C-alpha cells in the first residue's frame with residue numbers, strides 16, 4: 001500500500017454502503033480509470049501483478065494531474081486530495097476486499113480475464129459489482145465464469161480516460177436492472193456520458209469503428225489513395241479529429257486485427273475479414289505508435305506526423 005484512502009464518499013449508498021473502487025490492471029486504461037474515480041472522491045485501489053507497473057501508473061496519474069493543474073482545470077489541493085485517494089496492491093485478494101465495485105482493466109486475453117473473474121467469486125465482498133473494461137470479449141462469457149452473472153457488466157472507457165467523455169455500458173445476458181442503473185448513475189457522477197448497449201460482438205463503438213478502419217486500410221492496399229489522402233479526406237470531409245489510419249496506429253494495429261477477428265468470428269460474416277495488409281503489418285511487428293512505426297513513423301520526441309517510407 002502506498003498510502004491510505006482519504007475520502008468522503010467511502011460509504012456510497014449506490015454501492016451497498018461501500019464506496020471503494022478496485023481497478024485490476026494498472027496499464028494505460030487502469031491508470032486512467034483510477035485517475036477519474038480518485039478525482040471524483042472515491043477511494044481507489046489499483047491492483048497489478050507487477051509492482052513496477054503500479055509505480056509507473058501512480059507516477060503517470062500524478063503527471064496527468066499536473067497537466068490539469070497547469071491548465072487551471074483543478075487546483076494543487078484537489079490534486080493532493082485525489083492522489084491521497086489512491087492506494088496500490090499486487091494481489092487481487094488484498095486489493096478487492098473492501099470494494100463496492102471492481103473494474104477489471106487487465107490485458108485483453110480471454111483466459112486471463114476468466115481467471116480473474118473466477119478469483120473474484122471468493123475474493124470480492126458479497127454484493128460487489130464486477131465490471132470489465134474489455135474492448136471485445138463477451139461480457140456474457142465473462143459473467144458465466146462467476147457465481148454472480150447478474151452482477152457483471154461492461155464499463156468500456158475510452159482512451160485517454162480523463163479526457164474522453166464516453167463510457168459504453170454493456171449489459172450482459174444476465175446483468176440485473178439494478179446493476180445497470182447503478183453503473184449509469186456512477187458514470188454520471190464521474191462527469192462521463194454513459195451509453196447503454198447490449199452484449200454482441202464489438203458492442204457498438206468497435207463494431208462501427210473497426211470496419212471503417214479496415215476499409216481505410218483496404219483502400220490503401222488497393223491503391224485507391226495514399227495514407228495522407230485517406231486521413232485528410234476523413235479529417236476535413238467528415239470532421240473526424242484524426243484520420244482512420246492514424247487512429248489505427250494510435251489504438252495499435254495488433255488490437256485492431258484482434259477486434260476484427262472477434263467481429264468476423266462472432267457474426268460469421270466475411271464483411272469483417274481483416275485486410276491482408278493489416279495482417280502483414282502485424283506479422284512484421286509494425287504495430288503503430290507503440291512499436292514506433294505503422295502507417296506513420298513515430299520518432300522519439302518528434303510531434304511531426306511522417307508517413308512510413310513503405311507507403312511513399
Ligand SMILES: NC(=O)c1ccc[n+]([C@@H]2O[C@H](COP(=O)([O-])OP(=O)(O)OC[C@H]3O[C@@H](n4cnc5c(N)ncnc54)[C@H](O)[C@@H]3O)[C@@H](O)[C@H]2O)c1
Nearest residue numbers: 025026027028029048049053105106107108133134135159
Ligand atoms: N488501450 C486502449 O485504447 C483501450 C481502450 C478501451 C478498452 N481497452 C481495454 O482495457 C483493457 C486494458 O488495456 P490496456 O491498454 O490498459 O492494457 P495494458 O497492457 O496497458 O495494461 C494491462 C495491465 O494488466 C496487468 N495485468 C495482467 N494480468 C493481470 C492480472 N492477472 N492481475 C492484475 N493485473 C494484470 C498488466 O501487468 C498490465 O499492467 C483491455 O481489456 C483492453 O481491451 C483498451
